[in-house]
Amino acid sequence: MKTNQLALLISSALLLAACGDDGNDGVDGSNGVNSLVSVTALAVGSSCTYGGQLIESGLDSNGNGTLEDTEVQHTQNLCYDSASGFNMELMARHESGVYGLSAAEIVDFDIVAQKVLVVNAVSGRVDVLDASGLASAEAVSGSAELALNNLPLLNELDVAADVGLERLGGVNSLALHDDLLAVAIERADEAGNSKQGNGYVAFYRRVDGAYSYLKAVEVGALPDNVIFTPDGKSVLVANEGEPNNAYDVDPEGSVAIISVTDGEPADSANLVRFTDFNIGGSRADEVSQMIKINGPGASVAQDLEPEYIAVSADSATAWVSLQENNAIAKINIADASVASLIALGAKDFGLAQNAIDASDKDDMVNIRPYEGVYGLYMPDTVASYQWHGSDFVVTANEGDSRDYDGFSEEARAHDLVLAPNHPQVSAAQDDTLLGRLKVTTSMGDEDGDGEYEKIYAYGGRSFSILDSDGRMVFDSGSDFERITASLLGLNFNNNNDENKGDSRSDDKGPEPEALAVGKVGDSTYAFVGLERTGGIMVYDVTNPFDVHFVNYIVNRDFATDFAVDTDTGEYEGNMQLAGDLGPEGMKFVAAEHSPFGVPMLVVGNEVSGTTSIYRIY
Template identity: 30%
Template structure:
């Protein structure tokens, strides 16, 4: 039932209805490092979990059992000087771990490093595009797609240069050393409907030689920054988010080409944009969605986006008519053509506030900050789980009515949730013995949270 206005933890919030289904925190596994546990990838057939640590340049392999997560291997010393590991993907069928590795030079190609999933020895090093950010195997195991973000900037004369973003599609048949690579170049997307436009006044915040600079950008190839990759359940298509450009690319895997380009437009809903110790969603927010993590529903019918935002300026510095950065929403699109079905409006922040984990200091920026999303079916219901980076929490969303998604719970992932000191990043779903588990890499605490959906 609906509750009354309550005051707690310095925030004025409204209690919202509860669902019988609830996420429960089962375990927080500690890597032994202070931070860096960013991406989690699972192999369902063996219930193993790979965790990349971007700070330490290593991969942990964990075993999920009814007793929880247990470490079974750690693969370290696999990078060269200056390299950075940004993601890991477990092959769905074979004992292969694919690592996305950035060069220490912002303008040089990266590589996919393939390790034996049991022993950890290198099996192949495959050149790809510049500054890879994420990668994923197709469900049938025959392809690996890498999003080469190319977001690094290098001073040249009085200006700066950056590499072009691109996609690397690898045919993953046979031994890893024989995997074939094909680069998918990205075209200029000026004037594409629904994407960021010059009149929006958006800028990029980038660190160059230790300085935080705010730079102009557009939809030219060097400013297209592929962020996150997911596949359709039948492996025919892949989807790639262009976060800063407010778009998604649909890739025809067999043709190794871009099939569709979707500008994601804007969302409009109430939001709290003041850092004042209270949660009051009384500002009429108009914002570009700017998705980070994306996911396809198990039936392949819908694409879900976690609308984090990643451009400047903040709300209080916007000029008249300029949209804000980041929808603060989960959005749903038809996977066939990109048509918008619905979004969650203010619900993610509303429920974070009701749970006492809303990060009020982030109100002028991106609120609870939806970082990633996944979906699965449990109890004959379609669910989504959204990682809220700044709230240190997971949101459970009921998608029974796809046109009216309902956020039924926000669960803090540990002590201090809402401070931004846990920061869930990578998500993975793993069923085991009729139970439904979600794993979240907590980037800022060096941990992995194991959460169970109880119906």
């Protein structure tokens, strides 16, 4: 008998027959034969120098749920590359052929239907990709990774058409639990402001491998992230409530909670609001001075902009990133209340372990500390996991500014009038040092005299781990810049719309945005996508107090000549061979739900419009 049997719900029809446009053509899967995958550990020095895994797959011909020796059709040794026992291999990829227009953002994987679901944001649709061939896919390497395109498009969900309301816009997020799919879509208001009306969550049910529209539930303005609780009993939505470009319409941010009973979503949402934190409100004194509230004329509730949600393993607590505010809201799900607003504080770029390269005009790698300069963490994606029964929150510290026609807080360090005793008075006027660094004008003038005692930049250029109450227990410091500079040279801190090295040092550096956390064997790993430079940083976070770097995986050709306009999608050069640009969303798939029999990571890359799948072992 094989060890570690995994009876995956994959019919032979899915494995052996091509699907039609609706994913339902061919042999009826209910009459098919299940595919089984067996994973057996290979000892060090056996078939693999550093050990590895034997992957065997085949069809359960006798229907007993066990992969017998006579049923094995495919065998492969997966050898570890080093004694660390961790590897990632690119197995599948989809090229949408749409560049710069967010054609691949948030992703999920349906193990039952063997499909990858991808937010094609600007189009207002969800792309449905055929993943039925993953079990027999072969790993590729080198230049073959750049051109891989073996994950075909089956069909699309036209969410706006299904909901059937006027003024619907882009799709921002999706999530799958059992057979229920939730998709967040934004809506314009009656005055024509593109994102300021109340959005909706559209629900679909998987029926015979396809997704059938059920209903739409109204939520708040600009639903930006949707997530199921682990128990599947609630859907949570981060309603960002962004202002319009003139900054004369600014909806309140909120978190929507939609109950799900016996697989049926409720007809209405319960909104968690932040009005009690407004000036004069019952909880106004809980708003720390380090929570950035700076929208012109905005109340606290209007200024708070929920971005992303993580939920505890017991489905009781949610942590919501308030990116522009440099804060996190802790939510009690059961009574739909705000437990606390957590100020994230500032990262001291004057410390050696937090050093940065602050200039895109120095033609060199110049990672150095700057006393008196700080980074606002401003996380985008957040995730949670447990260690010794306690919850920990992982944050990707991207950073974001408010930069609108009606109001902008952005400036360069050389624009600030610094206090005479500030240690960077000279460096701030040198564009090869600190002068080009993008900073906020909304913080740093601590005595209100027009001179800045501190310089605050956007983002931590790192990822962090917090305990359940928001106390920081780990930050990756300057790792991302140091590692990419060592491996990529002047291609570090690259932008994602062209190959021009060191072009983001003055902004937010590598700009960590995408994030996923999952277990590989007995260890828990964090996967952090660098939106600008590209690639995935991998850290072992099993013990949040003993975190260490594991690997950096990047599928990008920094020598390819290309440039893409992210407003129009027009491009020059060879975009097809540029690789994966702008990792925006990730989905970690545990071994028991993966067709490989080992964990996998699905990545949506918004600038290249590509979706990538890695096998992890």
